[in-house]
Amino acid sequence: MTQPLAPGSVIGILGGGQLGRMLATAAAELGFDAHIFDPESDCPAGRAAARVWSAPWDDDGAIQAFAGKCDVITFEWENVPASAIDAAESRAPVRPGRKSLELTQDRLVEKSFIREAGCQTVDFAEVNSLADLENAVARIGRPSILKTRRFGYDGKGQAVVKAGSGLAEAWASIGGQPAILEAFAPFQRELSVVAARTVNGDLKTFPLAENQHSGGILRVSTAPAQASAGLEADALKIAEAIGNGLEHVGVFAVELFDVGGQLIVNEIAPRVHNSGHWTMDACACGQFEQHIRAVAGWPLGNTAPHSACEMTNLIGEDVSPWLDLASEPDVCLHLYGKRDTRPGRKMGHINRLFPLER
Template sequence: MTQPLAPGSVIGIFGGGQLGRMLAMAGAGLGFDIHVYDPDRDCPAGRVATRICAAPWDDMGAVQSFAARCDAVTFEWENVPAAALDAAQSRTPVRPGRKSLELTQDRLTEKTFIRDAGGGTVEFAEVGSLAELETAVEKIGRPCILKTRRFGYDGKGQAVIRDETDLAAAWAEIGENPAILEAFAPFQRELSIVAARTLTGEVAAYPLAENDHSGGILRVSKAPALVSPGLQSQALDIATAIGNGMEHVGVFAVELFDVDGGLVVNEIAPRVHNSGHWTMDACACSQFEQHVRAVAGWPLGPCSPHSACEMINLIGEDVVPWRALAADYSARLHLYGKRTVRPGRKMGHINRISPLPRQS
């Protein structure tokens, strides 16, 4: 199906977290009915959707029944089981498709794909045992970082290896799971580009954002990043090659290291991304609307910002002073509807917008 979905069509979302919630709200704004599939009936996205299907990921009957009610299905996180996508695909178009998941669910597969697509990466090695870890560290050198190949996010499933680190302890720290060892990148700053690709292969991207992380969690994004036109062009070329290589439909993000004025790819997110939240208040078309447009086969919206923005994540107890945040006229407050505050949990974000800097 390549015909655009008409308003009133049903778009399904696999996953009911905050990204699904903001996708559902954007989709409703374009006139679509949004159905959400998530094991938790009380998930944040389900409470703003037209319909919630609460069932396990391995219930293929429920997945197929859900998909049969939808004109297209998308997802808000990359750990949706591939079998669920296959089951949904038998009933309705799934956008993006299985290839985007397969390439990004496994860090080793992802890094190899990035390298083969022409994106620069740090040196890396496959690790399947303590002996292989010892060999890889000897080859790559210290410091380096050990990451599980699957199911890691926000700093989980990772162990930094420094001069004093005991390798057996690092291997135990990640649960002795299949892993990838990566060299440290001597970066000046962390950047990301959020892009969208259509059914016909058109790619459009927002300006680069500059990101600050702490404890493996994104804390602040500033956009547009102060970069040269050449660096922005290089980032777009990288995103275009990756989007085409994945045959992606929808929004995706590429996290980058700025190393001596050049870009090294850290990882890919085959979905809307935390570092793109600034687009909600600084652009005419947010990343969430952009994703819905691409999935529905609509023309992409404009990616150029009308304002500069500082996006600040509200992590755990950061959300407690919500009254003061809501009273701050300089900030746009976005809360995710999560019932319980926990350390390290993303509870919301604020966007502080300001005039774009004048071009010299």
């Protein structure tokens, strides 16, 4: 299918968290019906969609039944099991496709792909044993970061190897799983570029965002980041190399380190991304609409911002002063409909708008 999906078509979304919810809302705005698949029937996205399908991820029959009602399927989460993608693909196109998942679900495969695509990464080494870790640290040095190859997010499955850190402890702390040791980048700041690519290979980027993390979780994104035209052009080249290399369809994000004006790729998210939430209120077409456009085979929307924005995540109890936040005149408040507030859980975000410096 390369024809654009007509309004009224069904967009299937694997995963019912906040990203799925914001995708569902964007789909509705364009006249689509969103169907959500999630093991939890009361998931946030299911409560803003036409239909929710609930079954375990390994229930291939349930996924096929869901997919049979969809005109295209996408996902909010890159760790969707391969078997679920297989089951979905038997009934409807899945966008982005398998390559985007296979090359980003595993940090070692991902870093190797990034280099092959002609982009820079930090130095890294494969670690399958304590002996591997010892050799890797001897080569890469300290500080460095040990990360599980799979299923890590928001700082989970990571251990920092500092001067004096015990390697056996680091290895044990990540459960002795297949891992990668990465050099620390001596970066001045963390940036990200959110891009979208169509079925036909058209690609557009939003302006660079500057990101502040804490405890492994994104806290604040400021966009458009202060950046020279040259740096924006470098980011576009990186997005093109990666988007084309993945044959990606939809939105993806590339996390970058700015090391003295050189952009080093940290990681790829083959989906809408927290550092793109600012686009919802600062651009005519935000990242969620952009993703729906791309997977529906539509042309991409305008990525030029009309406002500058500071996005702040509301994590855990950060959401408690929701009434005060709702009272601030230049704040756009987004809450995700999660039933319980838990430490470290993303409950919402705020977009604080500013006039754009032209």
